[in-house]
Amino acid sequence: MNIDSIHNGVVIDHITAGHCFDLYEMLHLGELDYPVALIKNVESKKMGRKDIIKVDADIELNLDVIGYAEPGATVNIIKDEKLVEKKVLELPEKLTNVIKCKNPRCITSTEQELPHIFKLTDRENKVYRCAYCETKAQEN
Amino acid sequence: MRSVIDIVDLSTEELDDLIKVARDIIANPDKYAHVCDRKKLATLFFEPSTRTRLSFEAAMYELGGHVISVPDAGSSSASKGESVSDTARVVSCYADIIAMRHPKEGAAFVAASKATVPVINAGDGGHCHPTQTLADLLTIELEKNRLGNLTVGFCGDLKFGRTVHSLINALSRYEGNKFVLISPEELKLPSYVKKDAIKSKGIPYEQTTNLEEAMPKLDILYMTRVQRERFFNEEDYLRLKDSYILTPEKLRKAKPDLAILHPLPRVNEISVAVDDDPRACYFKQVENGKYMRMALILKLLKEAGTL
Numbered sequence: 398m399n400i401d402s403i404h405n406g407v408v409i410d411h412i413t414a415g416h417c418f419d420l421y422e423m424l425h426l427g428e429l430d431y432p433v434a435l436i437k438n439v440e441s442k443k444m445g446r447k448d449i450i451k452v453d454a455d456i457e458l459n460l461d462v463i464g465y466a467e468p469g470a471t472v473n474i475i476k477d478e479k480l481v482e483k484k485v486l487e488l489p490e491k492l493t494n495v496i497k498c499k500n501p502r503c504i505t506s507t508e509q510e511l512p513h514i515f516k517l518t519d520r521e522n523k524v525y526r527c528a529y530c531e532t533k534a535q536e537n
Numbered sequence: 538m539r540s541v542i543d544i545v546d547l548s549t550e551e552l553d554d555l556i557k558v559a560r561d562i563i564a565n566p567d568k569y570a571h572v573c574d575r576k577k578l579a580t581l582f583f584e585p586s587t588r589t590r591l592s593f594e595a596a597m598y599e600l601g602g603h604v605i606s607v608p609d610a611g612s613s614s615a616s617k618g619e620s621v622s623d624t625a626r627v628v629s630c631y632a633d634i635i636a637m638r639h640p641k642e643g644a645a646f647v648a649a650s651k652a653t654v655p656v657i658n659a660g661d662g663g664h665c666h667p668t669q670t671l672a673d674l675l676t677i678e679l680e681k682n683r684l685g686n687l688t689v690g691f692c693g694d695l696k697f698g699r700t701v702h703s704l705i706n707a708l709s710r711y712e713g714n715k716f717v718l719i720s721p722e723e724l725k726l727p728s729y730v731k732k733d734a735i736k737s738k739g740i741p742y743e744q745t746t747n748l749e750e751a752m753p754k755l756d757i758l759y760m761t762r763v764q765r766e767r768f769f770n771e772e773d774y775l776r777l778k779d780s781y782i783l784t785p786e787k788l789r790k791a792k793p794d795l796a797i798l799h800p801l802p803r804v805n806e807i808s809v810a811v812d813d814d815p816r817a818c819y820f821k822q823v824e825n826g827k828y829m830r831m832a833l834i835l836k837l838l839k840e841a842g843t844l
Contacts, residue, residue: 502662504641508620511647529643530664533729 403453406431408473409463410449414438416467417448423462423495429454461489465496468523490517492525500532539840540649540656541833544667544703549710551836555671556678558832559825566599569831573602576838579632580606581624581648582659583639588801588823589659589668593636596830605632625652633843634834637661655837657830663699669800670703671833672826676818677708677757679825680796686713688754693719693761693781693806695726700800701761702730709734716742717751721777723768748781753790758783760799760819762806784808791816798822 412420417435426433431454441447452458455476463470464486474482492515498505505511505527514528525534541547547555562569578597582590594604610624621639625648628635635652637645638659645658645665660666678684689708691701695718705726708714716735718726725744735742745751752758763781768774782805783797799807799819811817838844 500642502640502642504621504639504643504647504661507641508622508647510620511622527643529646530662532642 402478403432403451403475404478405455406451406453406475407456407458408449408451408475409458409467410447410471410473411441411444412448412450412467412470414444414446414448417450420448420463420466421450423466424458426450426452429456431456459495460484460486461492462495464489465492465525488517488520488523491515491528492517496525496534498527498530498532499535500527500530503527503530503532505529538649538653538655539837540645540652540658541667541837542645542649542656542658542661543665544670544707546667552671552674552707552710555829555832555836556675558835559675559828560679562828562831569600569835571601572835572844573597573600573838576600576602576634576843577632578602578604578834579628579635580604580659581610581628581635581637581639582606583610583637583644586638586660588826589638589666592668592823592827593657593659593830596827596834599827600831600834602633602834621647622651624648625656629653633841634838636830654843655841657833657837663697665703666699667703668826668830668833669700670707671829672822673700673704673759673798673800674707675825675829676798676822677796679821680818681756684708684714685711687756688715688717689757689759690717690719690748690751690755691726691759691761692748692751692783693763694724694767695720695761696724697767698761701726701759702734704759705730706734709738709740714740716740717755718742718744719746719748719751719781720744721746721763721773721781723773724763746780748783749787749790752787753792755795756792758791758795758797760797760806762804782806782808783811785810785814788814788816 434451436449438446468488470486472484473480493512497513515525515534516528518524518526580593597604621644629652634655636657636659637648640662642662642664645661649656695701765774795816796818797816
């Protein structure tokens with residue numbers, strides 16, 4: 398299968414096999430008018446199988462979303478068909494408007510304009526807590 | 538702008554300093570009678586409260602300051618749809634410091650992020666109530682002359698009791714403390730509180746469902762109410778409710794210098810017959826809360842450059 402190499406854009410590599418569509422949704426890539434390729438179940442020495450997303454556009458993606466959803470993923474920035482930057486993502490310390498607090502007693506449930514902020518409180522177990530009410534984030 | 542939303546916002550040194558100031562206020566009230574002359578505390582209570590509100594207001598009056606308030610904040614600007622952020626900004630124009638209670642968790646954090654004067658969280662739903670913990674700490678200090686090397690029993694609803702979580706967090710910072718967690722299975726201390734405040738610091742603790750068995754080892758007994766609505770079925774509630782009611786009989790095996798604390802209001806979890814026991818400290822605790830609120834108001838106004 399051939400996927401054209403991209404000229405200027407972003408390649409998200411080392412996505413857990415089968416997770417590329419979830420990440421596609423979380424990054425709202427469906428709203429873009431640029432070529433986007435989702436590649437599933439690619440062989441990987443490191444991971445056995447992995448997914449890849451290629452976006453053929455010079456856009457900034459929300460790295461916090463990628464770091465949260467796929468810690469360990471690699472983001473490659475391509476300019477003029479050359480790799481100019483490579484970032485291995487970790488769980489971000491803080492998430493703003495990536496996930497929502499589901500605690501009905503949280504102030505964010507009534508004051509809609511407030512950003513939903515979560516802080517990483519346990520990296521090992523991937524625990525995020527709401528900055529307002531400290532309720533643990535539920536896995537989406 | 539420095540605000541206090543959670544007890545963890547205050548370092549151990551700051552807790553010790555607040556206690557020192559509170560002790561000085563108790564010993565020399567006249568020295569503090571005019572330190573807040575012409576300063577204003579706004580009490581914004583978006584849900585009913587008797588003790589906490591009166592305590593803050595009495596604290597400010599005893600410092601020589603004034604209190605501005607609304608009879609029922611929940612039925613004024615908030616009912617017109619004003620956000621907590623806007624209310625905090627507006628009230629900052631009138632007052633030098635704000636004490637706020639709100640039914641929503643995190644409301645005080647939002648207010649503090651927008652206010653231009655210090656905000657003290659006077660309770661945000663079931664989340665935090667740091668000045669209650671300050672009252673608890675001063676009471677323990679005054680009764681025991683120390684905050685470490687104590688065996689502290691927490692009894693009742695350890696799952697939802699925000700005052701319990703907060704006091705465990707504060708006492709876990711002092712050396713030599715041991716915790717005895719006394720509750721029905723349904724109302725055990727949440728695992729994240731246990732992990733963060735007890736296990737990660739290697740603090741010895743035990744869990745039991747039996748108050749009488751735990752009694753002889755305790756230096757402090759912190760009572761809370763076991764509420765009917767917390768149980769999954771009525772049968773369990775009826776079976777357990779009396780086990781966690783403190784009576785003179787249950788105190789027979791207690792140490793003679795035990796200190797009994799309760800954040801109040803009490804319903805029936807401490808029999809009124811215990812009130813005359815010299816070990817009952819819960820009404821002293823109320824008064825101590827006022828002194829600690831005075832110390833906190835002073836500290837925050839000084840840090841804000843208002844005093």
